[in-house]
Amino acid sequence: MVHVVEGDGDLSAEALAKAVTVAAAASPGMRLIRQGRRWVDSGTPPTVTVVAGTPDEHDRTPGDHGRLGAPYLHRTLDGSGATCEVVLIPGTPSTVVFRAFHGVTDGRGLLLWAADVFRVLRGEDPLGAPSRLNDEELIERIVRPGGLPPALPTPKMEWPSLLGRRAATSSGLLRRRRTVDGRHPAATARIAAALADTYGSGHGRFFVPVDLRRHLPEPRSTASLVRALRLDVSAGDTWQEVHQRILTALAESAELAPPFAKSTLRMPLPLLRAVNTGIDHFATRKNRYNSLAYLSHMGSVDLADYSAGEFHARTVYTLGTTSPGSPLEVNLVETGGHTELTVAWHDGPGMAERADAVLDTIEEALSPGKYRQWEGNRTERPLPSGHSVIELFRAQVERTPDRIAVSGPEGDVSYRELSIRADSVAAELRRQGVGAGSVVGLLAGRTVAALAGLWGVLRTGACYLPLDVRHPDARLTDLLDDADVTFCLVERPYDLRECVRSNRKALILDDLVVSDPQSGPGPHPGLGPDHDHAHDLDPDLVPGPVPASAPHEDAAVSPEDLAYVIYTSGSTGRPKGVQIEHRNLLNYVHWATRAFDVDRDTRMPLLTSPSFDVSGTSVFLPLLAGGRVVLMPDDPNHLSLRELLQHSGANTLNLTPAHLDLIGRLDLSPTGYRTVVVVGEQLRVEVAARAQEMFGRDCRIINLYGPTEATIGCTAHTFDPVVDGTGAVVPIGLPADNTTVFLLDSERRFVAPGETGEMYLGGAQLARGYLGRPDLDRERFVHLADESRVYRTGDLARLLPSGEIEYVGRIDDQVKVRGHRVEPAEVARALEQHPAVERAVVATRTRPGHPGKALYGYVLTSSPVTEAELTGHLAELLPSYMVPAATMVVPQLPYTVSGKVDTKALPDPFDGAADSADSADRPDKRGAEAAEPTDPVEEAVADIWARTLGVERSRLDAQADFHRFGGDSLSLLAMAGAVCQELLAPEQEKAFVAQLTRIAGEPTLEQVAALTREALG
Template identity: 35%
Template sequence: MLETDVGYRLSPLQRHAWQGRGTGTGYSAAVFALDAPLTPDALAARLQRLAAELEILRVELVQVDGLREPVQYVRETARCHVVAGRLATEAEADADVDTLVDAWLDCSASRQANLAVALLDAATGPRHLLLRAPTWIADDAALALLAQALAASEPFVADTQYIDIAEWMHDVLESPVAEAGRAFWSSLNADAAHAARLPFARHAASSSVTPARRNYRVESGVTGPVEPELQALLAWHGVLSRWCGVGALDLTLFDHGRRFDELATVIGPVARAIPLRCDTCGLTAADSAARMADALAQARRHQEYFDPALPLPVHGYQWRTSGGNGGARWRGDSGLAIMPGQLVLRAGIDAGAWMLEFVFDARCFSAADIDVLAEQMRSALLQAPLAGYTPLCGPAVTPARPVSADALFDACVAGFPHAPAVRSGQTVLDYAALDHQVGRIADALLDLGVRHGDRIALVLPRDVACIAAMLAALRCGVAYVPLDPDAPTQRLADILAEALPRVLVHAGATDRWASLDGMATLDVTRLPARAEAAVRPSRIAVDPLQIAYVIYTSGSTGRPKGVEVSHQAVCHYVQAIEQRLGLEASASLSALSTWTADLGYTALYGALLTGRCFDIVPSDTVLDPARLSLHLAQHPVDCLKIVPSHLAALLEVPGGEAVLPRQCLVLGGEAAAPALLARLRERRPDLRVVNHYGPTETTIGVTTHEAHGAPHHAGLPIGRALGRLRLHVLDAQLQPCPVGVIGELYIAGAGVAQGYLSRPDLTAERFLPEPVSGEDAPGTRMYRSGDRARYWPNGALQLLGRADDQVKIRGHRVEPGEVAAVLGRLPGVGAAVVVAQEAGADAWLAAYLVPTGAVRPGDAALLAQLHTCLPAHMVPSALVWMQQLPVTANGKVDRRALPPASRQRGSGRAVVAPRTSREHDIAAIWTALLGVDEVSVEDNFFDCGGHSLLLVQLKARLDAAFGREMPIVTLFQATTIAAQARFYDASSAPATGQGASTAEHDMARRAEKARAALQRQREVRTDV
């Protein structure tokens, strides 16, 4: 043997292995079945002879001063270790490689050796040869060559030493042609295709790895004109692409690297990990195979120029035929260490069957995750539809005899007559007292001639009378239509014209409704005394299929649409959510949203139809953090339902966590931001947080998800279905999508609404026959939600945006088409298209308009007209005038070609710049909060794109800036920078006796009066 005093640099692959990027175990291992006889002495002799021939088995790494990495010296002495033993049982003989290494080659001598070998006799069958080497010494192919050399009686002759190959690798990277090779790889690095991740992969904070593996065998399917290596690669790429939602997906290709004859028999690390990109989206099977084959060839052609230190995709693929190497079993990371968060499929063929080994970071993937992927691979390899889809239902709620909502309430009255039912401030009504009020209103309605199937309109504030009127309608078998008293008059008139209620119920607003033709009115403030011994009972048998209420939501055609919900659907929801939340029988519930939508019905009916107490938060308290905190401190609730953006605004105020309930927080109406969830975990780790999803068309809510632990990087899932609901993720042909594949969410089962009032065309479009039969009778319908979704392997459902133009504006469900239709009817507007800008809680609308003539209407006048017929959240924050709208080749509006829009001042008046330092400070807060470049001190906050939730944040920032609290009612009146500056200037001046307090009292009184006129600006969540 020859020992040198010359140090050789590591090859790029050795350097990568030495730097420890990966599992940290740092070794490769494999076990081989030996056909020929071999004794321990013969093995030791052959190993000594082999070490004399191969420098790589005598190399030692030495750290040299001044160098960042070691150099390798060839020593005279072999750095090898041999042991012999016996596998006593069949189970030991069949053990995985890791177990064998731990049992036989985990001693200090083995760990320090360049090659450690164990010769293991088996009780039955052939001997086993177990090899272990550091990853900088050998890869998969090198281990196989070493095993063959040790098993053979003829001496092994090395054509080329690895040190020479290492220098060749450096020469290639330093050659003139290397620049073109590096340019090829630079185009694949660090973009979306490179960084795509499986949505269910958990985030692991540290850079360490917990390697794990799972093996599967697919007994058939190795057929067809496509090479098996390419067939498996296409299947794996397809499974991952559907999960990640991208067509162009990069993989890490683990290639043997021995494409040149000179490398075929080299002992040393030659295998490479290189990126592989291929976009097969929309291609036929034949075209996909051709494109993938070309991508594979291109990657291998340039592999020598790839820098191993560059980032690699986390999803990998390696092809190997285990049966071709003496029945070898390989260690999960043999030759190539996995990276943090990585998932690698190693595919091969053994005895005509597919062998699939998944190597993964166990911190990021569970065994269940891998089982789903393996099943999808099996299906893809067998050329069958991908498996994994089943309609998901929640824990079964035993189907009971259908009941009506009024029957549930009556059962509460009979069972708990003296239990608290409704709390409003200091006033608490028990079930008997509430039932008395319900009976009075029900009697009055019957006196006005209402009959089964009629509708009544409720135009009432948030108080006990409104709740009693709802329950009275249910008791009479009529459907109530809840309407906001502060909504624009024209919008109310449009809804009333379609709903045609027989009676309009109001609270002292007789003059406002006096002009209505053909509609009786009922003033709940002037009800006749109830005759307790009335001959005609107010309790009437109600069919569970009768409509309980009609809730109006935004409509894309320019008309709001009324959703008809049955008693049976309401009862199903109440029973299912009660079972899912599991609240104590004495629990109190509350919600902060308007009752003209069903978001708050989780708490309202969740309390009043189960014998619990519902707490009414006054309207003038909902948006005032200070008053709301005081209210909930004095009247704490166990369960609160709220929109995430509303809660986030409240929590920005110092002490805002006082609004949180004692036990359970239910979030609904929009996606909850990770920052909000993190804040909740920090401030109230004991609080149970439930994410709740469901369109109005499927009755209040359909899924829940417990939001505990660290947030998922792909977003909070919406969870599992309630009760007897069924969730289907379907493709464009209404065929089930596999787990991980994005489709549209369809909802079926007991909670599906009857349809849209007087809109048979729209009902037929959105409520379709259910193609997958459930436990209900044949012919059931499903609702097309318009939400894009996919399943996670654990059965949870994740939403991924809308499949149509519908958008959420601060929790409100808005059809931009409705806003555009209203704009198109205004004088001077020839054409209009409305699009949402940004996303999440800060989404807003921009309108693109074409005038009918040379002179366009003024923006301020146009916005004023919109405020008379649309709620504030539907009024665009920007008006962009154009000569014509851009169109695509087929004549449709090209939304991508529309110019960018920015929020605008709504007044149209000249800008009055800040005149004092106080006004300058307030203006800076406005511009930052509203996202505008310029404001006038005389601009109205709401005309500049402000809304009630922003007003809460404005109050918090103003109070913090000036050290003085402005009451929220004052802020509703002082809606300009100038007015707000005057308030803080006055409050910072020294008081002058009674006059100062009187002035402040007068300001508050004027604010309360003005607030009634500004109520339409108040926006609280109106839809789940």
């Protein structure tokens, strides 16, 4: 018996030897030796041998013949000496092999003991298996009245080998391995049906080993407690029929039938050996065996049971063997979202290829190729060059130094001036010792200084951590501490914030980026005196003559170096930093530049916070193609968006569906727009259709999908009003260059086209992982059977008949708010930090009249607290988009029968009693109908609220709270825009918009009406 555990991380040979000793003392069956006709406890633990690794032995290619044929896997263990041993092969991966003689243990017993070894390595006590119970004694205990069924007749030698005739003198033991994605119910039946149909001549027979421990789980024993079940299968039998046959046999305990007549067991050993030799000689000469195959399924193995310390198991598999006249042996183990398959038989010429063909048949039976192989994943495309974004930007500056790189309220800034400012930042950072491996915080708005700071950090070889200036200090402090940030680039308005004054050095961007553009470098001599500075890079960013050196030497970065770290919400209640490498970013830049038609004429606004990874589209794409970044420092509202669309000169947009929806309500007809890239949330057809009508037929509306872990965006679809107009949502399209998308079910099996599965993303844009969170890396960044690394998104999707992907939803509670991922668990954790809150639950609910979801909090308290106090508490800890629309104090939390909070049974925040202010604050309003507005202005505002929120007009009174009715920040902006458009003159709008902060702080109908009257004068 051989079990192989492969994993990442080192394992000490000394610690392993000690653990083997302790585990063997608790399971003395692993120390047995034979003395005459008896097995006795030698008292000596199994030996631990360290084997020096070789390239062949560490080749991860499935079915690698050299590795599975290694000598250490074939040493004899037959009871004449030791019956068990452990082999450690250090390397990548590290491997631990557990080997034992089948006469003293079986596959389950050896696994049980191996798990005890790792349990000791983790510092735990072994569970042990002290029982000396053997299979005959076990059967005597469980036998039913009436005794055992009679022994089965000895099977005839009538089935040819699946691998064909073997040589009379075998050259050894052949083992081949294959890993299949997913766990597969009824796998034994599926394999038997497939092999019988493919290789059986009308019918076939299999032996299926059955663990007798199922009849008597206690006492624990490592003895060989297995009996084989005989399974007859006819060609053409469905796997369902075969599975039912197996279940029936198990229900009847058919495996308890004696495998041999008692006379056979009483046969002298020399005679028994002679009989076995004759059986083997007959089988070899006639190519006839007692069955087609042994099919051994070890069940499901938890990798955590075979991990300890720095060693984390990646897989566990079993290697079979052969016996006289035995057929092919097939072993299965389900582990880590995979099914490990191995076959064993006698080696010989051509046997390896035939064994692989058998594995092909088995793999196809479990995981059909038509599900695994999707044309959309044929995305291989070589990058135009290996130059980093740093080199590409430097080259662009040299080509077009006088072109405008950035425009906005601060004026126009050329490529030369932006580069000079970036060099100033880089020079100071270098002077401070910043370089490769450093993480530099960047606390700045959507400004020229922020862009110069970003490029300055990259030029030192460090990576940047973008921070949102609107986030509270507590939040930013947590991120800076978690990322171990020593230096933080800060714009002057934010230099006194507590988050950058504690245990780190703040470098003031405003002081670093002041420079005289006239003193900047001229054309680089490497480009030649006649170089055309107006010539840009082509759409694929082929760099041409990139300077061999630069006026300020840029750090040389490798593709594996980090470019930036961006934090996202964490399901554990703690934000997690996503690490994006230069190769990830470079692949996105090249693909998106071509996919979005970005070139020297592109003028793209920066609408989103730099801490939102989609801002990378607006920063990197235009600046690396000779285009222009258009800055909009003000937060988006109907006035700033109208100004942007009509007067900024922008011709390409990069924004969220919520922002696009807000623009769609402005009743504008912008001209000259070429591309609108929509990303961050599900794009509804009605929003896309309205945008298409607004921007014109010549403007492409592109739906971009991609989590931060896959670098900004990794699939895209161009909206077609005719083709997509019949659906509810716009497809997310096809994968980017060098990117793959797989749809797997809850058992990690590939789903059929049209079925819903979780998206697993792979390829060149996959992040390095989470900063300092190896536990989350192992959970979310997993490996498929072919060893390709993929990211589990938690997003559900299906493949449409068109061959493109459609996003369906989430498998968990995660929700998108303004394009940002929000984990309710993180919000609940923040609520529980309030001294009055004992327990908090945050749930998501659909807002009336809106397809999106909003957050709502529910708390159990130990002392009185108001909703306003809880909201203020959260505002000091979390970004505004993570603050619930309402937080309710409840007397108790409802639970399901499984002991989880029943979120569906929580009070409905849209219920009439909860629509207005808290009933505790307004007892006179509890259950009463809303009062009529007091004047025409309030009446008009109430009508706008009803349309915006999708609620009945009669439910709104003067104290109605916009957020309690499900409104979020973007719908509040839409409401404000409607008030301006319908009730105010153009010259009155600015006065009203200037009060948006007051409205957000007290979003009642009475307050909005009062501010509207003030604006009216």
